[in-house]
Amino acid sequence: MASISSLGIGSNLDLSTLLTNLQTAESQPLLQLQQRQVSYTSKLSAYGQLQSALTTLQASAKKLGDPVFFQGVKAAAGTAEVLSASAGGTAAPGTYNINVTQMAQAQSLVATGQASAKTAIGSGTITIDFGTIGGGTYDAVTGKYSGASFTPDAERTAKSITIDPAKSTLEDIRDAVNAAKAGVTASIVNDGSGTPNRLVLSSTETGKASSMRIAVAGDAALANLVSHDPAGSQSLQQTIQAQNAELTVNGIAVTSKSNTVKESIQGVTLNLLKVGTSSLGVTRDTATIETAINDFVKAYNALQTTAGSLTAYDAGTKSGAALMGDSTLRNIQVAIRQVLTNPQSGVMKTMSEIGVGFTKDGTLALDSDKLRKAMADNLEGVAGLFSSATGSTEGYGKQLSALVDKLTSTGGALQAATEGMKASIKDLDDQYDDMQERVDAKMAIYRAQFTQLDLLVSRMNSTSTYLTQQFASMSNSSK
Structure with missing residues (x-):
């Protein structure tokens, strides 16, 4: 069967434009569904903005609803x-x-100087424990004790450090002590003398009970360098005494x-x-309380601003915002205002007593001077205005936090509206897919019919051309 590679080429008719116009007409319901989708998506986004503003308000209310907060x-x-x-x-x-x-200060002990920090000294095991030095006398010049006792700290365990023969220089000993994390830091100080390199051992903790006792098992050279017993032989010099504050x-x-x-x-x-x-x-800490109440006022006003932008009408474009006329938002605003205008049963009844009140545009305003005076005169009364003990529902902070929980939890007004909008969007998606299939099917029928029409007209044109040629030929023969 003959075929048409481009619609209309056989018949010389503008069938492609006609098919496009038909598709535009058939797709009008799809455009309407798309417009509804845009509207519903805008509402869903608006509900998200509303929930965010409510969450911020709830956080500030929850802080004020805790009586412990006012005890700061x-x-x-x-x-x-x-x-x-x-x-x-x-x-x-x-x-x-x-x-x-x-x-309080940490003990620091210093070893005798060495000519080189890279010369091997001796191997063995260094054991460090901590405790309190008592009795005896202390010579601040030599940095050593005589006749003293040492009482180990029962809460700390002695730590042993192995010095390998192949790694026994002053630098190696320093590194081994630091790697052991035994409660001691080691360093090398150069004092500028003929034997300038001096190993310094410092306790990482302050206090009398962090005095060091160091025992050495191994080479005599290592023992002569770092052994230290306040109640006995002391090779190290104490330069800073461990002491309590x-x-x-x-x-x-x-x-x-x-x-x-x-x-x-x-x-x-x-x-x-x-x-x-x-x-x-x-x-x-009344300053922190004042800040929290101010944050509460700001959060409420931010909610009102958000609500205003979501329900606004643009006279220029003659269009309304996503939630203009929305009953869910209107009911939420009414419920919150009812909570904040309902008197409490404590010493203070309303927020106006602490300088918080509604303005003509529906927002809250704070008189800081009045609030500070209220806190100075009766801080417990201010606390009772927002909070109450466990089991009680009194307090604006507590009541408003509970209201937002109710609105945003499963089954709550805002949650129900949000879920309903999601369901509507999904339903529109399904409708769009079904309608798109119907439009595609109808356009396939139109295309097939137009193709047949193109072929038919093409054949008729061919027949017409043939007959014209034959008649012309016959006419010429008769002459």
Whole structure:
């Protein structure tokens, strides 16, 4: 059977344009479905923006809904050069006088100088343990004890370090000590003398109980270099003595193995910086509370801004935003406002008592001066306005957080609207696919019919041409 390679070429008719026009007409329902898909997708995106704004509001409300949040305290040192401090939830407000008389420090021991750090010294096993030096006398010039005792720290285990004969230089000994992670750091200091290379061993922890005792089993040269027993033979020189921090808190003596002193004042951590005196004030952290309430106001206003943009009408384009007239958004706004205008049962009833109120445009405004005065006069009342103990539903923070949970959880208004929109989009996708198949099938029929028409007209044109030629030939013969 003859075929047409290009539609219309046989009949000399513009069948391709006609077929294109038919396809455009048949595809109109597809365009309508696409427009509905765009609308539904815009709504789904708008619900996502709404949920994000609600989540931010809930986070700020949840913080205020916790009564523990209002119990926060802060600690401030009068003399920042002497100490700094931080306070936890168990700290109680108060004023304290701190006198730091001694800083905690870690012990440091120095070996006799060696001409070269790369010359082998001797092999063996170095065993290091920690404890407290007691009694006897200490010569600050020689850096050694006489008649002292050593009491091991029961909470720490001695560590043994093997010095290999092939790796027994001063540098090797330093590296072996550091690799052992035995609570000691080793370094080599050059003092500029004829035998300048001196091994320095320093405890990684401060405090009297971190004094070192070092025993050596092996070559005498290694023992002569690093053995150290405060109660006996001492090859090393002590250059820094291990000691505890010593201070008084309101005249009460306190000792600490480190310069970070915890719980000498309940719930407070002191970071000692130098010897000296300082006052310390522990007060309620009202600044953080004010920030949290301000963040709550901002989060509510951001929600209102989001809602406004999602329901706006553009007079220029004569079109509305994705959620214009949407009942779900309107109901959510009404529910939130009802929570915030419902009086509480505590000492303070409404947010206006702390300087938070609605403006004409529906947003919230904060009077910071009024809030600070309310916190100064009755912080517990402010706390009760937003929070309550476990088992109670009182407090704006608690109630609003619960409302957002209800709205966004399974079965909630926003969740239901979101899932409904997803289902609608899926249904439109299915409808689009079905309709596309029908359009494709109909266009296949049109194409086949047009092809047959093209072939028929082409044949008729061929027949017409043939007959014309025959008639012309006959006419010429008769002449």
